[in-house]
Amino acid sequence: MGFSWWLSMIIICHLLAATLISSDTSLSSNKLSPTSSEFLNFAKKREVFDWMVGIRRKLHENPELLYEEFQTSELIRRELDTLGVSYKYPIAVTGVVGYIGTGRPPFVAIRADIDALPIQEMVEWEHKSKVPGKMHACGHDAHVTMLLGAAKILKQREKDIQGTVVLVFQPAEEGGAGAKKMLAAGALENVAAIFGLHVMPNIPIGEVGSRSGPFMAGSGFFEAVISGRGGHAALPQHSIDPILAASNVIVSLQHLVSREADPLDSRVVTIAKFQGGGAFNVIPDSVTIGGTFRSFSKESFVQLRQRIEQVITGQAAVQRCNATINFFEENAFYPATVNDGKLHEHFRQVVGDMLGEEKVNEVKPMMGSEDFSFYQEVIPGYFFFIGMADASLGQLESLHSPNFRVNEDVLPYGAALHASLASSYLLQLQQNVKVAEGMGHDEL
Template sequence: MRGDLLNRAVELSPWMVELRRDFHRFPELAFQEFRTSAKVAEILKSLDIPFETGMAETGVVARLGGAGPSVALRADMDALPLTECEGREYRSTVEGVMHACGHDAHTAILLGVARLLSGMELPGPIVLIFQPAEEVAGGGAAVVRSGVLERNEVKAVFGLHVTVPMEVGTIGVNREKCCASVDNFQAVIRGKKAHGAYPHLGRDAVVMAGQALVQLQSLVSREIDPLEGAVVTVGSVHGGTAPNIIADEVVMEGTVRSYLPEQRGYLTDRVKEITTSVASAGGGSAEVTVRRGSPAVVNDPAMAEMVLSVGRDFLGFDSAAFLDCPTMGGEDFSYLSEAVPGAFFRLGSGNEERGIVHPAHTSDFDVDEGCLPVGAAMMAELALRWHEEGRGRG
């Protein structure tokens, strides 16, 4: 391990904090990251690092080192449609848009990596991917479709995410299963309208929807191995026009989460089967549309071991650990780690003493910026170590 890498990252901390706060003040939604990508390009140019803009529409890709197989490091850049709470020095200047998931920090970290590695004699090529549109589960797929992995002979990819429930100065990584696949569905259940006083003249879409909802809630508990883990949630039900009218249409929307590809297909098929059969039995019909989202993130075990090893080298044995459980949250890093082996880890960014405890996707979200040098040093060392262990020659 380069003993001074973390120290150098700490020295860069004020610069990374300034960058992170700049990105935070000027957040941009998915595929609208024009200012962010321009700022990234400006910094890469100042470091004499070759780069391309327009990757996956609004992304940026940079390459350090010569020709041959490379390892990629990925950061996402987009913000969320939220209004930030008042009182912060670096509060968002864009009303209704906020970096509420830490992508401003991710971008600053990867630029920190660029600065750490620029001018170093590298053991092999390293690709930096500044990805747009993670929040809409389209950016990762767009990166893969762009051909950037093939053009750069990318053989492995690392990514991270700031994590407030973990204290700053710690990291965690899953051995294999990390994040769930995400599929959303909409079920339109149709019956026949009638007056509530004469229900026998109608076909009640509300009753059909209620029966379907109850059956869907037993889908995981009775049809999926309890040791594997999956979720089917109905989060929205809308129907009816008046208290005394039998509804002729109800719209249900929900999400399906799982870790295994075979479970993913099975569950979405069963959502369709259950809903349509219940509606048919009630004298109605149902149309179910599944909007397929990001696949599951499953870490390469050897790469996860490398993350743990680097974390313990930098932070100490007790500050880096394998995580006991994966999350049912989604993360479109999965598109990259399906294309090549990958590892995605959690970067502790919480600080209870400073009140940095609020979860992502809320208006109070923030990170302890002490995580920035840790993230930059970790990512830089992972790329260097991947080459030094001969992974690119395999």
């Protein structure tokens, strides 16, 4: 046998190997390539949709505040048991973390917040909140339902998942920094990325909104007690008036944005609480004020905090008063929500495949805050809005309104997007690993 025969055999072997590698890659990519349309169609099936609606209405009737979500957590665990999904509980008091897939790396997380708000519901309907003074006025009941819907979708295709999807049911988003406590409890150990969503009443149903980079502001809260000396309102000279001092404090705090901040560096300082006095003719001993401050950068945030303290103590002193300030630093400081650029491209591709590229709205940064940002400080994360506006339903009220309503037609979209974002991300990671391994071999 001559050299030409050996050369021919080597070439044939290489061609066969290339064919096998190509075939293997094709099979891998086809395992979950139709997820977008398949998942959405599955979520829209009448029996699946009705199941999700039932869950959401049970949650809406029984709202629970931060770190009190015991019934909510029980419902979540009951549904996961029915689906055959393994989970850990409790995490961060009432949190639940489920697992679907191989149980091995890589890991990707999808998250829902589960707490309600201290708001009295004003919407009269069959499934109105049964708990006086408490309401799911921010759509977290829908978020929980959509994550359970994603679990149902993914469980149907568990054998095809190229890794593990971590389901994060997180308590205390509304001012309790539940995400921070979930991290401290190890909920995201070894997780490569995390996705989260929020219903939005001003984006059309079937559309989404987000952006790469800074998306939502970092936020903090503060409360100040300004103390003087009370007395008769007809004899102010014998008193030290804390109401006058507090008024000067509030006016001066507004200058921190209008006269100290770069106009291109978005910041907010708002006083939303003013309590003091109980009679028309009595100057009180003290006044309590409180509010929030927000910015997109840590530097601006730290500067605002320092100046708020200086202004309150300084202006109180000018009026002969004392001031004590509480910034609630344990739970109330939320970082800015900053979306990872690579995950943004992944998000656009998944949504484009499912809904069409024209359904992706590039939204402006907003001054609202979201404790999903704690996850993004540790691992790449992506947060987006999912629309539920429908002209046939009339105008939907804004978040945190006692008249807030959820358009339940949004549930299949959220469930399918959660499932598709997670499963396709794992598939992409596995393909990248195979490519890297292939490049590591020496060619003959």
